[in-house]
Amino acid sequence: MRQTMATMALVLAAGTAAAQIAPAVVYSMGEKFDGSFNEAAYRGAERFKTETGIDYRDFVVSNEAQFEQAHRRFARLPANPIVGVGFLQTAAVTTVAKEFPALRFTVIDSVVDLPNVQSVLFKEHEGSFLVGMAAALAAKSGKIGFVGGMDIPLIRKFACGYEQGARHANPRIELIQNMTGSTPAAWTDPARGAELARGQIDRGADVIYAAAGTTGLGVLQAAKDRGKLSIGVDSNQNHLHPGSVLTSMLKRVDLATYESFKAARDGSWKAGVRVLGLKEGGVDWALDRHNAGLIGAEMKAKVEAAKADIVAGKITVHDYMSNNRCGA
Amino acid sequence: MDELLVPLLSTLGATLRVATPLILCAMAGLVSERSGVIDIGLEGKMLAAAFSAAAMAAVSGSAWAGLGAGILTAVMLSGVHGFACITHKGDQVVSGVAINILVSGLTIVLGMAWFQRGGQTPQLPPEARFMPVWLGHNLMVYFALGLVPLVAWVLGGTRFGLRLRAVGENPQAVDTAGISVEGLRYRAVLIGGVLTGIAGTYLAIAQNAGFSRDMSAGQGYIALAAMIFGKWRPWPTLGACLMFGLLDAVAIRLQGVAIAGIGEVPVQLVQALPYALTVILLAGFIGKAVAPRAIGVPYVKDRT
Secondary structure (H helix, E strand, C coil), rough: CCHHHHHHHHHHHHHCCCCCCEEEEEHHHHCCCCCCHHHHHHHHHHHHHHHHCCCCCEECCCCHHHHHHHHHHHCCCCCCCCCEHHHHHHHHHHHHHHHHHCCCCCCCECCCCCEEEEEECCHHHHHHHHHHHHHHHHHHEEEEEEEECCCCCCHHHHHHHHHHHHHHHHCCEEEEEEEECCCCCCHHHHHHHHHHHHHHHHHHEEEEEEECCCCCHHHHHHHHHCCCEEEEECCCCCCCCCCCCCEEEEECCCHHHHHHHHHHHHHCCCCEEEEEECCCEEEEEEEEECCCCCCCCCHHHHCCCHHHHHHCCCCCCCCCHHHHHCHH | CHHHHHHHHHHHHHHHHHHHHHHHHHHHHHHHCCCCCCCCCCHHHHHHHHHHHHHHHHHHCHHHHHHHHHHHHHHHHHHHHHHHHHCCCCCCHHHHHHHHHHHHHHHHHHHHHHCCCCCCCCCCCCCHHCCEEECEECCHHHHHHHHHHHHHHHHCCHHHHHHHHHHHHHHHHHCCCCCHHHHHHHHHHHHHHHHHHHHHHHHHHHHCCCCCCCCCCHHHHHHHHHHHCCCHHHHHHHHHHHHHHHHHHHHHHCCCEEEEECCCCCHHHHHHHHHHHCCCCCHHHCCCCCCCCCCCCCCCCCCC
């Protein structure tokens, strides 16, 4: 707080042209350092702070009812822009953004159609396409698996992109697909995730992609225990089991947060829907020292070539949510 | 041959893995309830033990230290339950539910404060877990299977077991014989604590590699249901636990598989299967389940 005031005083004294802003971020359910979604938003905000010296406020909710309170509290300060992370905040952002039409809001993973709200979506199907290719190229058995969290269209979108990528690399690939459940509890059940993964391994799967929140940790663990490969999601999860996590499908929530803050500062912030795909750097596959030994030169070349083709528009990855079907 | 054998073995293996915490918890509940003390708090004690075991294993790097911490925590909660409803003759259901609610919140709060990971504990390396030792299963699975004959023998064939059962049916008679009702019930409740502690430890550091919020996911209640299915007898209770485990394992493996003549079964239907069958079986097939006669009634020695 004091730091913020000091920074603001500095900015005033220097008389810079950049707009004065007091950014804030409201995290999704769970802790700030969840190693995944929230932590990505935190990293984006931290990057902004390091680069500009402008401090931000953040809020960790302990239940869903607090989303609206958090946004309203920040709006009264006023904080500007306010970033809400995750589709659970849709209702809160809609309500509070209407009450404070002069403030700017950014909602991630959801669409709120208001003149002062920026909605950021990701092309998860494009990133999943790349990891699907990697999976198909790494699977010696010709069988790969997918474990989703809650059975919702968003997760089907991951699965569909994954399947397309796998078929692109190997048309004869066999995909075993499971969803953990049909309630939100499906996001937090690593024991069930591990059982599903073991079931897929018993049926011959060599590589399993987990798009299931905390449940996915069980999937990664089961693959590691059985000497198979897995693919992480959202954040870079390669470090969890080096040598067993083939790669991770990155969803750059940090980028979305950072860019929203930065655009507000530069005065280029716009309301409306932003869709971040491979081209915009919003999704990607993760390459680092933890999986360097797993990604061969040939695999890397093939996946990177497909990535370039998607960016150039030569390959179009079908979006499940466009027609609620995997296939046009 | 392999087409049939591999899925069969894999399903049986999964059945054992899923049933292990149920067996441990159901035996804990059985010992406690045969002595006349209702144990609704199985769920909470298991969850608390899971958290302490994972936290201890993460800090110390030792699976055995984790097991010790898990058992200690569950025994302490059992002590609280005993203190409330044996010493102070409180309502056993209320005390058990209180434990469940307390633990469900406390584990997350402590987890957030200690590990800053949204209530989870860090992922554990293999050294800090109980890894498979024989035929793909870990020590605790075999312990759970060995426990059933042990409980059956203790309850059915030892002096302690006979007294324990008597205290659940007719505490006055036991008291008249000059044996402490409270002492026996305390012992039963604490044995239950040890077993739920092992169950929780299994969840956190054998079946999984760390604690996550509400990871017991209602298994304590399912264990209670299995115990009632089994009419408070060890062997039938084991059967019920294995049946629940099998249903769960089958549900997992049926998903996304096309069955001859039917086609692919919808995910939702497969997931509802264990619950639907439970209702049907409970409603029609097990006959009358008669609880120990003195269950839920605190023993009052002197009414003057």
